[in-house]
Amino acid sequence: MKKITEERFGLVMIVAALLVIILIAGQFLVHRQKIRDKAVRVEGRNVVNLLTNLSYEQLVPVQRQNSILDLLNNRQIDSDFAYAAVVGTSGQPLAVSVSGASMIPPADLKNEKTLWATEHEFQIQPDQRTVLEFRAPILSQGELAGYIRVGYFKPSLELQELPFIAQLALPIFLLVPLTYILLRRELKPIKEANKEINKVMQRQHITKAVDSSDNFQDFMQNFKIFVSEIDRRFSEIDNKNLKTKATTLALTYNHQRIESALQSLPDAVLVMDETGKATFANSKLLRLIGRSLNAILGAKPEEWCDDEQVSKLLAKYYNNQSRLRRWDSVDFKPPQNPETLLSVSAYPLFTPKDTETIFGTLVVFHDKTQEILAKSARDQFIGSVAHELKSPLNVIHMSAEALLDENNISNDERINTVNIINDEVERLSSLITNLLNITMIEAGNMALDYQRVKIFDFLQDTLASVARGGSVDETHFDVQLSNNLSTIEIDKNLFRIALNNLLTNAIKYNKPNGKVTLLADETDDLLTIKISDTGIGIDDHDQKYIFEKFYRSENDNVRQKQGNGLGLALVKEIIELHGGKISLQSALGEGSTFTITLKKTSSLLKAS
Numbered sequence: 001m002k003k004i005t006e007e008r009f010g011l012v013m014i015v016a017a018l019l020v021i022i023l024i025a026g027q028f029l030v031h032r033q034k035i036r037d038k039a040v041r042v043e044g045r046n047v048v049n050l051l052t053n054l055s056y057e058q059l060v061p062v063q064r065q066n067s068i069l070d071l072l073n074n075r076q077i078d079s080d081f082a083y084a085a086v087v088g089t090s091g092q093p094l095a096v097s098v099s100g101a102s103m104i105p106p107a108d109l110k111n112e113k114t115l116w117a118t119e120h121e122f123q124i125q126p127d128q129r130t131v132l133e134f135r136a137p138i139l140s141q142g143e144l145a146g147y148i149r150v151g152y153f154k155p156s157l158e159l160q161e162l163p164f165i166a167q168l169a170l171p172i173f174l175l176v177p178l179t180y181i182l183l184r185r186e187l188k189p190i191k192e193a194n195k196e197i198n199k200v201m202q203r204q205h206i207t208k209a210v211d212s213s214d215n216f217q218d219f220m221q222n223f224k225i226f227v228s229e230i231d232r233r234f235s236e237i238d239n240k241n242l243k244t245k246a247t248t249l250a251l252t253y254n255h256q257r258i259e260s261a262l263q264s265l266p267d268a269v270l271v272m273d274e275t276g277k278a279t280f281a282n283s284k285l286l287r288l289i290g291r292s293l294n295a296i297l298g299a300k301p302e303e304w305c306d307d308e309q310v311s312k313l314l315a316k317y318y319n320n321q322s323r324l325r326r327w328d329s330v331d332f333k334p335p336q337n338p339e340t341l342l343s344v345s346a347y348p349l350f351t352p353k354d355t356e357t358i359f360g361t362l363v364v365f366h367d368k369t370q371e372i373l374a375k376s377a378r379d380q381f382i383g384s385v386a387h388e389l390k391s392p393l394n395v396i397h398m399s400a401e402a403l404l405d406e407n408n409i410s411n412d413e414r415i416n417t418v419n420i421i422n423d424e425v426e427r428l429s430s431l432i433t434n435l436l437n438i439t440m441i442e443a444g445n446m447a448l449d450y451q452r453v454k455i456f457d458f459l460q461d462t463l464a465s466v467a468r469g470g471s472v473d474e475t476h477f478d479v480q481l482s483n484n485l486s487t488i489e490i491d492k493n494l495f496r497i498a499l500n501n502l503l504t505n506a507i508k509y510n511k512p513n514g515k516v517t518l519l520a521d522e523t524d525d526l527l528t529i530k531i532s533d534t535g536i537g538i539d540d541h542d543q544k545y546i547f548e549k550f551y552r553s554e555n556d557n558v559r560q561k562q563g564n565g566l567g568l569a570l571v572k573e574i575i576e577l578h579g580g581k582i583s584l585q586s587a588l589g590e591g592s593t594f595t596i597t598l599k600k601t602s603s604l605l606k607a608s
Contacts, residue, residue, distance in 0.1 A: 017176040021169040028165060029157045036155035040080055041119070044134035044152050047072065047084075048117050051148045056140035059086045059148070060094045069097035082124065082131050082151040086138065089146055105131065109147060121154070130154040197226050268342075268365035271349075274358060276300045276318035285365055290336035307332045310344050317346050317361040331368070341368045392424035399424075437497070441573045448491040448577065455520060455527065456485040462496055463518055466503040474512050480519040488527060488600055490578060498574040499531075501567040502594050506533035509558065509592075527600050532593040538586040546584065547572040 051059065054068065061067040069084040083104050086095040091109045098104065105122040117136040124131045131151045138146045201222070259280065262269045268285035272278055281296045289305070296304050301314040313330045329345040342365050349360040399417045402409060409417070459481055467477065506516045510533045517532040538546060542553045550565040552558060575582045575596055586592035 013176050013180055017173055021172055024172070025165045025169065028168075033155050033157055036080070040132060040152045040155060044119075044132060044150055045117065047150050048134045048136045048148055051084075051150070052117070052136045052138065056138055056145045059138065067095040067097065069095050073097040073099060080153045080155060082153050083149070084151070085149045087147050087149060089144055094146060104149070104151070105133075107133075107135075107149065115144075122151075124151075124153075194222065197222060201226060201229075267367070270296070270363040270365070272301075272314070272318065272361045272363065274318060274360060276314070276361075278304075279360070288337070288340070288342060288365055288367070289334050306335055313344060314346060314361070314363060317348060339369070341372060342366065343368050392428050395424045396421050437494075437570055437573075441570075441577055448494065450489045451492050452487050452489055453492055453495075454485070454487045456481050456483055458492070458496075459499070459518060459520060459529070462499045463503060465496075466500055466507070474514070475507050475510055476513070476515045478515055478517040480517065482520070485520055486522055486527070486600060488598065490598075494574050495578065498571045498596075499529075501571050502531045505567060506531055506535065506592075509533070510535035514591075522600065525600055527598045529596040529598075530593055532591060534591040537588045537590050538584070538592055539588040543584055543586060547582075 051068070051072075059068060067086075069086065072084055073081065081099050083096070083098045085093055085097070085104050087093050087107075087109065089109065091107060093104070096104065103124060105124055107120070107122075115137050117134065120133045120135060122131045122133060123129070130153070132154050133149055133151045135150075136148050137144055138148055262271075262280065263282045265282065265284075268288050269280070269282045270278055270285055271280040277298050277300055278296045281293060286293060286296070291304050301311045305311050305314070309330045310332055313328060316328070327345060327347045329343055331341060331343050333339075333341055345364045345366065347362045347364070348358050349362055351357045351359055399421045402417050403414060460479070463477065463479065503516065503518070510516065514534040517530070519530040519532070521528045521530075536558070538553070545551045547568050548565075549569045551569075552565045571594075572582055575598075578598060580596060580598040583595045583597075584592065585595070
């Protein structure tokens with residue numbers, strides 16, 4: 001069966017090669033005929049045009065002279081030339097030259113009316129060959145004298161080209177066995193593949209189309225079944241992979257959620273596996289210890305931690321069964337940031353189903369710096385408050401003891417002592433009020449009670465109230481206010497406290513016969529209030545801390561005056577609570593100017 005199939009295939013290739021050779025030969029002969037036909041037509045037109053340029057006398061010879069037509073016939077190399085003739089207007093021949101035994105076919109020239117060259121086809125006797133005749137008129141002295149007729153045999157198939165075609169067909173025919181050998185060589189791997197496919201199909205119990213055959217069609221049928229089975233198996237694998245991918249995505253999603261939660265924690269976090277190698281570190285840890293993520297992941301603590309105490313602490317939580325259920329902590333300062341104090345706490349991680357098995361350690365790095373600073377500030381605040389309360393209480397206590405000794409105190413001394421007690425009580429009341437206001441503002445419990453206030457009247461009333469409440473006999477006031485100042489929305493009571501503190505300080509720390517200036521100006525968006533004095537002034541160092549709680553300058557002129565260091569701190573809190581800003585311009589011995597800037601838009605004030 002195999003041998004018959006191969007012989008049949010070889011015979012088909014031979015027949016196909018012969019058909020190709022015949023087709024090529026036919027196309028070649030037809031193409032050659034078309035080329036010769038075109039050449040004959042071009043030559044015929046050229047010859048007729050050449051002869052029409054000659055005179056009638058040159059075309060028609062004198063008796064016994066060779067005509068130009070004979071010369072044309074003798075010079076023809078192409079075997080397709082048939083005849084050339086000069087005829088009269090009635091068709092009678094005047095000069096004739098014929099190739100071989102050819103005859104000039106008769107032509108009816110009586111109806112020839114054109115004066116242009118024309119082409120005609122005739123059947124010439126005796127071999128019935130087709131002639132292409134090219135005809136043109138001859139003029140003599142402007143009159144029609146006759147016609148030129150030049151004929152060429154119409155080209156036929158060139159059988160003399162058959163030897164060349166045979167030479168061309170030989171290599172084509174010789175390609176058949178070479179192609180057959182090459183095909184067998186190329187089909188050999190397919191046969192081997194067919195054998196392997198049959199083995200695989202047999203092992204996998206796949207039903208074959210044909211049990212065993214070297215026929216290419218049978219192979220393709222088995223191959224199609226084989227590919228279909230592979231596709232089905234791949235589909236099953238894809239379904240399993242899809243389920244695996246879904247499970248992986250779910251695990252990845254949960255893992256990312258855990259990492260996101262660890263990243264969002266306020267503390268730095270590190271996770272180690274049971275061998276002590278880091279498997280996760282959030283970005284806060286990288287900033288605290290100054291290490292890159294690549295330097296930490298996959299490394300043990302001693303490889304990335306420079307602090308010996310931290311390394312020893314974390315070393316207890318891997319390869320050590322005695323510390324699995326305990327957590328411990330240690331404090332250290334990173335060498336990259338020695339001002340930061342970190343608390344490192346390690347927590348063993350147990351599997352959910354087995355609390356005896358540890359699979360890692362959670363390490364939390366907590367920054368205690370702000371807590372320590374807050375505790376220090378709280379202690380300092382308490383100390384400052386205690387000091388500020390102790391001084392007036394001591395004065396009140398001593399004054400009260402003096403009043404109890406009625407026999408040794410005069411009436412004037414008694415009145416003076418009562419006045420001292422009254423002043424100290426007012427001092428305590430002012431201190432406690434300022435403390436309460438600052439505490440409420442900082443805690444966010446101070447709700448502003450906005451009211452529409454005409455700023456001109458408000459500033460005038462505040463200044464008059466301050467002037468009535470203190471010793472201002474030696475102080476001069478310069479009020480620069482316009483009656484056209486706008487109406488704005490502020491918390492009237494709080495803002496009055498701020499202005500009172502600024503005006504009171506301007507009077508308290510002024511020089512004798514000094515001047516206090518109150519100025520207000522506005523633009524389309526802003527209101528500016530300036531309070532200036534000609535007092536002792538504030539040096540550059542004190543200006544940095546002037547708005548901090550309980551801060552008082554070491555200047556002797558300042559220390560001579562009573563104060564608790566809360567007034568300007570409260571002013572700043574109130575102004576900023578209204579969405580405004582306060583600034584200071586001062587020089588020691590040249591007075592001070594406090595400038596308040598507020599936005600006039602009420603909605604912005606409320607939003608702030």
